[in-house]
Amino acid sequence: MNVLPGSSLPPKSAIDDPFALDALAVTDFQRDGHVAVRGLASAEEIGLYRPAIEAAVGKLALRMRPIAERDTYGKAFIQAHNLWTRSELIKAFVFSERFASVAAQLLGCSDVRLYHDQALFKEPGGGHTPWHQDQAYWPLDTRDTITMWMPLVDVPGDVGSMTFASGSQQRGDLGRFVIGDESELRFGELVEQLQLPTRTHGAMQAGDATFHQGWTLHCAPPNPTSLLRSVMTIIWFADGARVAADIGGARVFDHKIWLAGITPGELAAGPLNPLLWPRA
Numbered sequence: 001m002n003v004l005p006g007s008s009l010p011p012k013s014a015i016d017d018p019f020a021l022d023a024l025a026v027t028d029f030q031r032d033g034h035v036a037v038r039g040l041a042s043a044e045e046i047g048l049y050r051p052a053i054e055a056a057v058g059k060l061a062l063r064m065r066p067i068a069e070r071d072t073y074g075k076a077f078i079q080a081h082n083l084w085t086r087s088e089l090i091k092a093f094v095f096s097e098r099f100a101s102v103a104a105q106l107l108g109c110s111d112v113r114l115y116h117d118q119a120l121f122k123e124p125g126g127g128h129t130p131w132h133q134d135q136a137y138w139p140l141d142t143r144d145t146i147t148m149w150m151p152l153v154d155v156p157g158d159v160g161s162m163t164f165a166s167g168s169q170q171r172g173d174l175g176r177f178v179i180g181d182e183s184e185l186r187f188g189e190l191v192e193q194l195q196l197p198t199r200t201h202g203a204m205q206a207g208d209a210t211f212h213q214g215w216t217l218h219c220a221p222p223n224p225t226s227l228l229r230s231v232m233t234i235i236w237f238a239d240g241a242r243v244a245a246d247i248g249g250a251r252v253f254d255h256k257i258w259l260a261g262i263t264p265g266e267l268a269a270g271p272l273n274p275l276l277w278p279r280a
């Protein structure tokens, strides 16, 4: 099923219920550029949405080449975007007021819009995710951008969650390297040179989440196990942000697809960017 953008908002359900966010999480996020929020969704809630997300990703996985034949980026995960447009159930998850309100509280802003969702499934034997900054890809003129990374399965320590360079978001754009061997090398060197403290939130349960800001440097370890590390992510930005003037390189795709080619300087509020907090 294709759920047309601009069609009705999903009916309210338990996934919209509020979450009592610890004030310390906001302080940590604003200082470090990342934070873990444990128990943001319950195991029962994940059990409700996971089959639909896995089925959508599974269709894509059938078309992928074997891991050994892919480049470093391709080995890192199976990536499937904007699943909310394919299923009403996934739309209810992605449009969750609970998730969007936590994102807004962490950013310290009143309203957030959807940038896009993406499933990131690291397969058994999948490679590392190289160091990178997400906002290198995002033509938005604001620093108020945030990703929620939520495992749909319990992730043990030997699979691991992301590693973040704490405070790196405060330095903004550190070089427009796309995800790959060069970004791993150059940002890895930079982390050492600048002696940026690195931190992982380690093992996670299904429904725990990490949140990181768009300029926070991050990477993730390979998956040496037989477990499929299925993760769903949602990216939001502060309402009122405008499309950045700088839309070259890696940003061309994002500008065309997620921001509907909106003219630089205009409000970033295309048909794929509904206001998710507060939700109309």
Ligand SMILES: O=C(O)CCC(=O)C(=O)O
Pocket: 076, 077, 120, 122, 129, 134, 147, 149, 162, 218, 219, 220, 231, 233
């Ligand atoms: O899931 C991963 O391995 C990396 C995820 C990531 O880079 C992100 O969500 O920005």
